[in-house]
Amino acid sequence: MRSVAIIGASVAGVAAAKALRAGGYDGDLHLISAEQELPYDRPPLSKGYLLGQQSEDDILLARREDYAELRIHLHLGAPAQVLERGAVWLAGGERIRFERALLATGSRLRRLDVPGGDLSGIHYLRTLQDARALRAALGEAERIAVVGGGFIGLEVAAAARQSGKETLVLEAMQAPLRRVLPPQAARAIAALHERHGVHLVVQAQVVAFEGDGHVRSVLLANGSRFPCDAAVIGVGALPNDGLLGGNGQGVLVDKHLRTAAEGIYAAGDVARFPYRGMAVRIEHWDIARATGEYAARAMLGDTAPYDASPFLWSDQYDVTFQYFGHGDPSDDIVVRGDPATQNFIAFFLREGAIAAAFTAGRPRDALPLRRLVDQAAVIDPRALQSEDVSLRRLSRGE
Amino acid sequence: MEGYTDVLSAQALPPGALQSVHAGGELVLIANLDGEIHAIGATCTHEQEDLADGEIEDGCVVCPMHFARFSLETGDVIEGPATKPEPVYDVRVEGGRIFVGPRRR
Numbered sequence A: 001m002r003s004v005a006i007i008g009a010s011v012a013g014v015a016a017a018k019a020l021r022a023g024g025y026d027g028d029l030h031l032i033s034a035e036q037e038l039p040y041d042r043p044p045l046s047k048g049y050l051l052g053q054q055s056e057d058d059i060l061l062a063r064r065e066d067y068a069e070l071r072i073h074l075h076l077g078a079p080a081q082v083l084e085r086g087a088v089w090l091a092g093g094e095r096i097r098f099e100r101a102l103l104a105t106g107s108r109l110r111r112l113d114v115p116g117g118d119l120s121g122i123h124y125l126r127t128l129q130d131a132r133a134l135r136a137a138l139g140e141a142e143r144i145a146v147v148g149g150g151f152i153g154l155e156v157a158a159a160a161r162q163s164g165k166e167t168l169v170l171e172a173m174q175a176p177l178r179r180v181l182p183p184q185a186a187r188a189i190a191a192l193h194e195r196h197g198v199h200l201v202v203q204a205q206v207v208a209f210e211g212d213g214h215v216r217s218v219l220l221a222n223g224s225r226f227p228c229d230a231a232v233i234g235v236g237a238l239p240n241d242g243l244l245g246g247n248g249q250g251v252l253v254d255k256h257l258r259t260a261a262e263g264i265y266a267a268g269d270v271a272r273f274p275y276r277g278m279a280v281r282i283e284h285w286d287i288a289r290a291t292g293e294y295a296a297r298a299m300l301g302d303t304a305p306y307d308a309s310p311f312l313w314s315d316q317y318d319v320t321f322q323y324f325g326h327g328d329p330s331d332d333i334v335v336r337g338d339p340a341t342q343n344f345i346a347f348f349l350r351e352g353a354i355a356a357a358f359t360a361g362r363p364r365d366a367l368p369l370r371r372l373v374d375q376a377a378v379i380d381p382r383a384l385q386s387e388d389v390s391l392r393r394l395s396r397g398e
Numbered sequence B: 001m002e003g004y005t006d007v008l009s010a011q012a013l014p015p016g017a018l019q020s021v022h023a024g025g026e027l028v029l030i031a032n033l034d035g036e037i038h039a040i041g042a043t044c045t046h047e048q049e050d051l052a053d054g055e056i057e058d059g060c061v062v063c064p065m066h067f068a069r070f071s072l073e074t075g076d077v078i079e080g081p082a083t084k085p086e087p088v089y090d091v092r093v094e095g096g097r098i099f100v101g102p103r104r105r
């Protein structure tokens, strides 16, 4: 193999580039980015960076000199426009030939298409550029409306409260995160935000933003109107799968992360990969890193299938939530600890086996939980509930 | 042993165990890697998690929060999300006690 092109220079793309070199790959290595900035990490954009605790330098995925050292040709501000067999065309007109390519184009935000949606003061949060604007707005605005109570929306709400802003969260379902979490856990998170002074409105359907050029209020379908001087919209993301003719479902890969197109792999948010009999597309940092590294190894000849369990974290106020595996809120739920104290584990059991676990405040249980989910362990629910039973020992089959 | 701090009984740290201790104004992680004692920084350089809540795997300590891996030997980041290495400290075992010395790197 003498030439590799990686399209998309974020978590998956940069992990793949580093893993190629670490795995001994010595040929040409192109890393292609639509963005102008040196590749950076996204999770801090709704956490430390937004709060001003981390600088742009702090969140780089690699320093500028690392790219030179690793002989990575970094193409910044050069979106790939056409991907064909053995070559990719960049916006500037350059054509890069490759023997293997990795599609790591990630996802983009779903837009909320309502009247007033383009007023100034309305923000989205996906890129560093978005985060710069939002960080500045958080400095000036007094009343922030967050539309969408997903993980990122809730992190932004926490950051807004921690910056002393009046904060409103508008969620379409009966509780934030209700689509992904069991009711006990979703309620605990809602309570955490209310305790910190967030005004949470559920079953809220936003139909318009109103203002005089700048947003002044948000209007719901039921006629209620809430004043705000900045709004942040987080209503989900869509895969950037257009280069391979995708239809918004992501790019399907096999267990070696190969797409149907010869020599082209996919990793990260854009990939839909096999997991326990399903084909899943999951927007988590750790999957982007793991699949990026895995695809690099697969290009270098590793034939082990990709089978890692998904993992997600979210930081809100001083609580870190962790989510292992891929559960469904309709699975059987068994709880250890007390969700109201932000010190608990919710196990998702499917046909008796642990399919997933959502937890907060229990760092010592994290690695054991990950093992139990990896093993799809079948364990007596009473043992899972009881604080007297060590998860570390259970996870080691003791 | 000038410059060394008595931190722990060696018996309190069986193979595979981790413990964070204070030594010389720093929080230091003491690890028993198959009978060999190592000392590196105890605070994850990513988001300040206590590495003693993690586990030893393949010569590394694995952070419980986002699973960054640091080599117990060199302090280097073996796997992200952390990007900065941990400091490494000299460590000695004498008379059944573990002593942490000056920073090596």
Ligand SMILES: Cc1cc2nc3c(=O)[nH]c(=O)nc-3n(C[C@H](O)[C@H](O)[C@H](O)COP(=O)(O)OP(=O)(O)OC[C@H]3O[C@@H](n4cnc5c(N)ncnc54)[C@H](O)[C@@H]3O)c2cc1C
Pocket (backbone or CB within 6 Å): A007, A008, A009, A010, A011, A012, A013, A032, A033, A034, A035, A042, A043, A044, A045, A046, A078, A079, A080, A081, A104, A105, A106, A107, A108, A125, A126, A127, A152, A240, A243, A267, A268, A269, A270, A282, A283, A284, A285, A286, A288, A311, A312, A313, A314, A315
């Ligand atoms: C604010 C925020 C907070 C988050 N917090 C967490 C968290 O706490 N925990 C967690 O697990 N996950 C979190 N995530 C999700 C995580 O960041 C993503 O899963 C991860 O970034 C996906 O990485 P990726 O490399 O697949 O794609 P992305 O990060 O989406 O990057 C894809 C890159 O490809 C570029 N690109 C797209 N099309 C082209 C093209 N045609 N040519 C060239 N380049 C192209 C894009 O511009 C982008 O730079 C967060 C995400 C955001 C936005």
